[in-house]
Amino acid sequence: MATEFREEHxxxxxxxxxxxxxxxxxxxxxxxxxxxxxxxxSEGGKMEAFDHATRPSLLVPEDGQ
Amino acid sequence: MTDTTAVFEQPREAGFGDYVALLKPRVMSLVVFTALAGLVVAPVSVHPMIAFTSILFIAIGGGASGSLNMWWDADIDQVMRRTQNRPVPSGRVTKDEALAVGLALSGIAVLMLGLAANWVAAGLLAFTIFFYAVVYTMWLKRSTPQNIVIGGAAGAFPPMIGWAVATGGVSLESVLMFALIFMWTPPHFWALALFMKEDYSNAGVPMLTVTHGRKSTRVHILVYTLLLAPLALGIAATSIGGPVYLAASLVLNAAFIRGALRIWKRDEDVAEADAYAVEKSFFKLSLVYLFLHFVALMAQKGLAAYGLGGW
Incomplete structure (x- = not known):
């Protein structure tokens, strides 16, 4: 019977x-x-990481740029 | 209903607390304390959230190695009275579950520590787990009476990991904190072995008391205690030391050496006669000794803010 519950153990x-x-x-x-x-x-950690494709935002700027 | 409950009662099904017990909470509390000390005394300040998370996962990593230890040692834990009620020997948690919990938590702890702090700290934690579970539990514990000397290294890593969380590296100070616990472990455990004698021999664990005799164990306790003193006092001369630490360390080492001398002078008949009172008090003193050394280091750091710190 579907309505029959087993006793709590x-x-x-x-x-x-x-x-x-x-x-x-x-x-x-x-x-x-x-x-x-x-x-x-909030401490300034990187928002994005390397993901197998070039991301300009992750590159270190070179001198004179 | 009483007869059906009896069926379940023998190895009763594990509750949540039994899985917590796999992590050896009492050992964990020592890990938390010494890791916190290493982190606090480091010259770099850490954001409280990062510090909290790091200590938490160092503790979980330590707990995971405890679970692996209980998986491997289930057979001898069953023989020793001190360990008979652990979850695996008492039949509440299966060996496989202990292994699964140990491996899963090891991975999570190392990964999370690396993400929260840095990979030097995570690497040290991974090495600690490996050292305790494989080098100590699997290789040394049953094969050499030097088991706790070398195994003590596993317990000595937490302040070094805490220091690495803050600084990202290893230095003289963190190596000396390691050395303090490393040299402290043998006299601490041998004193325990002196008054818990039948347990280890019944389980076939080659404790020094069994293999080299109790007289030799007393000599070993004294030698290690004497070697420990210069290391403990040496910390006073580093950047984390200071007058408060030096004073505390002088008092504690004097008391510890005095206790070791008393143990060394006694023989078994005298010890038997007063139910190992001196050995038991030395064991208690050893806990206070380690605790107060790290309290003194943290106090030294705290006082620095008021210009009363280091040298």
């Missing part, structure tokens, strides 16, 4: 705790990467 509580723990870790990781990005960019 201590095991399910433990698994729920584990899932919540993982959720908290993932949220914290996202927050850290976001925070780090804000700091790096």
């Amino acid at each position: 201590e095991l399910h509580k433990r698994r729920f705790g584990r899932n919540m723990g993982l959720l908290a870790v993932l949220i914290a990781f996202v927050a850290i990467v976001f925070g780090l990005t804000i700091v790096k960019v």
Whole structure:
């Protein structure tokens, strides 16, 4: 029967705790990467990196230019 | 319902805390503290967010190597009373899970430290994990009584990594902080081995107490303690030292050498009679010794802001 639920077991509580723990870790990781990005960019970090194609904005200007 | 729960109870399914326990949180706290000290005393200031992230991933890298250690050592952890309740020997987490957690977190930690700080620090962290998991756990722990002497190097890297996070390199100061922990580890662990005696011999781990005898271990503790003192005092003469550190180090080394002398003078009968009181107090003192050395270094740095710092 589709409406029949299995009784709640201590095991399910433990698994729920584990899932919540993982959720908290993932949220914290996202927050850290976001925070780090804000700091790096506001400290003048490069906005773009080498991506297998020439990017004039990444070149070091030569003398007299 | 009681009979069905009994089925699950034997190796009960792991909770989140069991995975945290794989990372050896108590060792982690020492890693956090010494890495923070290395970062704080460095002459370059670091943005608090970058400092926080770096310390976090250094700690996770250290934890990952702990997980790899528990994967490899599951068999001997089962024999020693001190380690029987760890997640793998108690059957809550499987060996394969410990390996997976260890490898995944190692990769994440090194990558994130490289992105947050620099690749010198990340390289040092990678080397530390390799050293602890492969050189110490796999090669040395079961084969030589010098296991903790060389394995101690793994625990000595964190202040060097912290210093590298700030400066992007290695210098005399960071090498001396490494040396301080490196030379401190053997007397610290041998004192423990003196009063935790049956454990290591039952597991077949060649601790110095088992292979060379307890008398020789007492001599080793004294020799290493004497060698440690000039290194600890030597830091006082570098750019991160100063009068506060020198005073603290003098007192701590005097107490440590006094304790080592007392251990050296005793024999087993005397030690047995007072239930290893001197050995136990030396072990506790060793924790205070290391902690206060790094506190003194950080205090020295803090006082510099008020013109009371270094030389």
